[in-house]
Amino acid sequence: MIIAEWKPLPELVEKLKGHKRALIVGCATCVAECAAGGEHEVETLAPLLRMAMQKEGHDLTVLTKTLERQCEWEFVEQLAELAPNADAIVSLACGIGVQALAERFPEMSVYPGVNTTSLAIRQEPGLWLARCAACGDCALGETFGFCSVARCAKSLSNGPCGGTRKEGKCEIDENLDCVWYQIYERASARGKVEQLIKVRRPRNWSNSGHGGPKRMVREDLRS
């Protein structure tokens, strides 16, 4: 899923100064799963934001609404009646949702309420771990199902750098697994270490953002 985390409240307060009525819009998909922007978080943020604004001497009315998905126009349309009651929107969706709202309501100020950080899995309650970098050139078949682009701090292609700690953790964070350590362990367990010996050539990054903003066209689906 796409994961995100709340922006610091003071940052939102700063943005909302001068506004009278803010509509906080949640998204019940990814950001709900990662407990950043679902209905629960929307309803939690609303009073906090109101109080924080009040403390700074600003009277803000806060409206709330959580959509099934902010990244699909049919769901975004559900805001058509509610949005004009506000003079600002705070979206707790990922960056896709924020932009969808800004595109649908171009006359309104739309602010992100979260920072979108990565494509991750919920490993255990309260812990999410990056899994995919949307690099556009998937090589998971060569790395025993571990992504060395998203999960290696240096996105290395040919094995671990010298910074693997004693317990198989990454030098930049003692709680982060060294993915190349994991790749080696799995390859070893499956008796296929020789597959890691081949020198892998430089990657082609052009099918991701490095080739310009993605514009995927499927002619068969265009009518």
Added chain:
Amino acid sequence: MMKAGSRLEKVIKAGQFALTVEVGPPRGANPEDLLRKAKELKDIADGYNVTDNQTAVVRMSSIAGAKLLLDAGCEPIMQMTCRDRNRIALQSDLLGAWALGMRNCLCISGDHQIASASGKLKGHPGSKNVFDVDSIQLISILKDMRDNGVLESGDPIAKPTPFFIGAAWTPMAPPEEFRVLRLLKKVEAGADFIQTQAIFDMKRFASAVESARDMGLADRTAILAGIIVPKSARMLEYMNANVPGVEVPESLIKRMASSSNQKEEGYRITVELIQAAREIPGVKGVHLQAIESEEVLPGIVEAAGLLPRPQV
């Protein structure tokens, strides 16, 4: 046949025990610091590593530092990391460095920038890294530019750039069994010489080198054992606990701690480490580092019986 004709290459090809030392460029634009070091260290080594913004702290560029050393009569080993430049910038810098006279290049991935804030320095932990290619891919790029006269794209270059290609090796970092295979990959990619992470446990290192030798790697590349001059028991303890891949035997820490003059003891330990490395079959030299105290190196090299350096 010579690949690049650098002094380091000649010493190794002549079968002489090679010696390289590390020289960190200054955190500023003043060349005097570096020139002073060059004066102190001239003629004591076969190559002088010029680090490339090590620990991701901004310093004078390795190319500029290497050029200053070259002009001062010290043959540089220019370090290049993959952290800050994509393949376009790396290759462009290689062309420029070769034109300026550089003939040795050590290819490394580079310290991650998130760890760059340390001590009193803020560093740039918020910067964006590149890592377009990794150290092994960079080695292949240098090899292609030298042996095939082509860039990574396949486009030809007007004149090949013969560099003597170096790589790093951390034999004792986990997964230890894979480390010799990673060395194999570096050799396959084109590494002519290897400078290892700091070694304090020469027995363990000898067994790692034996694995390399068994795979024929000690003949295909020149392994130089990395040795850091220890300054104190605290430094040894710190490195043992915090620097991945650095293993310091407890006995060595104790010996240092019980010395009444730890600095002097550190020099003696260094000399002993050099001698122990020299006795390991397959080790072709040593790479010495005296972090922020390079002035101690001439005395150590002399005491280790490595002066004068061979004429080649």
